[in-house]
Amino acid sequence: RCVQETDIIQLMSAESAKTRSLPRESLVQYEPPIEISEQSDIVRMGLKNKKPQIPLLESKPNIQDILNAILPPREWDHDGKHYIQYVSHNPSSRDDVANLQKLLDERLIARQARESGICAIREELHNQCFDEIIREVTIDCSERGLLLMRVRDELKMTIAAYQTLFQSSVTFGMRKQLQSEQGKGDLENLSLIHI
Numbered sequence: 001r002c003v004q005e006t007d008i009i010q011l012m013s014a015e016s017a018k019t020r021s022l023p024r025e026s027l028v029q030y031e032p033p034i035e036i037s038e039q040s041d042i043v044r045m046g047l048k049n050k051k052p053q054i055p056l057l058e059s060k061p062n063i064q065d066i067l068n069a070i071l072p073p074r075e076w077d078h079d080g081k082h083y084i085q086y087v088s089h090n091p092s093s094r095d096d097v098a099n100l101q102k103l104l105d106e107r108l109i110a111r112q113a114r115e116s117g118i119c120a121i122r123e124e125l126h127n128q129c130f131d132e133i134i135r136e137v138t139i140d141c142s143e144r145g146l147l148l149m150r151v152r153d154e155l156k157m158t159i160a161a162y163q164t165l166f167q168s169s170v171t172f173g174m175r176k177q178l179q180s181e182q183g184k185g186d187l188e189n190l191s192l193i194h195i
Contacts, residue, residue, distance in 0.1 A: 023074050027103060027128035028135060029088040029096075030074070036082045064089055066142050070149045071131055092136040104129050 064086075073086045104125060113122035130152055138145025 022078055023076050023085065025107075027100060027107070027125065028071060028132045029090070029092075030085045031088050033083040033085040036084055061142075063139055063142060066145065067135060067138055070138060070145060071135060087135055089139065091139045097136070100129065100132055 067087050067089060071087045073084050075082065075084045077083070107125050108122060111121045111125070113119050113125065134145055134148045134152065137148055
C-alpha cells in the first residue's frame with residue numbers, strides 16, 4: 001500500500017513538473033511561440049541574462065522594442081526544447097476589449113477568486129488584465145503606454161510597501177503579546193511569593 005501511495009505521489013510531482021515548464025495561461029495576448037533550438041540562438045538573439053531596457057522616446061524607438069521592454073517575452077522549456085514568446089504587436093479592436101472583460105470574469109470564476117478582501121488569484125488576474133491594457137494602449141500611443149507602465153510599477157511598489165508594513169506590524173504585535181504573557185506570569189509568581 002505504501003508503494004502505491006509513493007508511486008502516485010511521484011507521478012503527481014512529475015505531472016506538476018511538466019505543467020510548470022509550460023507558461024500559465026494569460027490575459028495578455030502573445031504571438032505564437034518560437035522554438036529556439038540551441039543556446040547559440042539565445043545568445044545570437046541577445047536574450048541571455050539581458051534585462052530589456054526601455055528605449056528613450058527621443059531616439060524614436062519602434063513599437064516592438066517598447067513592448068518588449070514593458071512586457072518582456074516569456075521563455076520556457078518543454079520536452080527538451082526551449083521556447084520564447086513575445087507579446088502580440090497587433091492592435092486591438094472594441095471586440096477584443098469586450099472579450100478581455102468577459103475572459104477576466106470567466107477566469108475569476110474558474111479559478112475561484114474571492115470577490116472581496118485579499119486574494120492572490122484576483123490580484124494576479126487583474127495584473128494580467130492591466131498588462132494587456134498597457135499593451136493595447138502602447139500600440140496606439142507609445143507615450144501613453146510608457147506612462148501607464150510607470151503607474152503600474154508605482155502601484156506595485158506601493159502594495160509591496162503596505163505588505164512589508166503589515167508584516168512588521170504583525171511581528172511587533174506578536175512580540176508585544178509574548179512580552180505581556182511573560183510579564184503576567186512574572187506578576188503571578190511575585191504575588192504567590194508575597195502571600
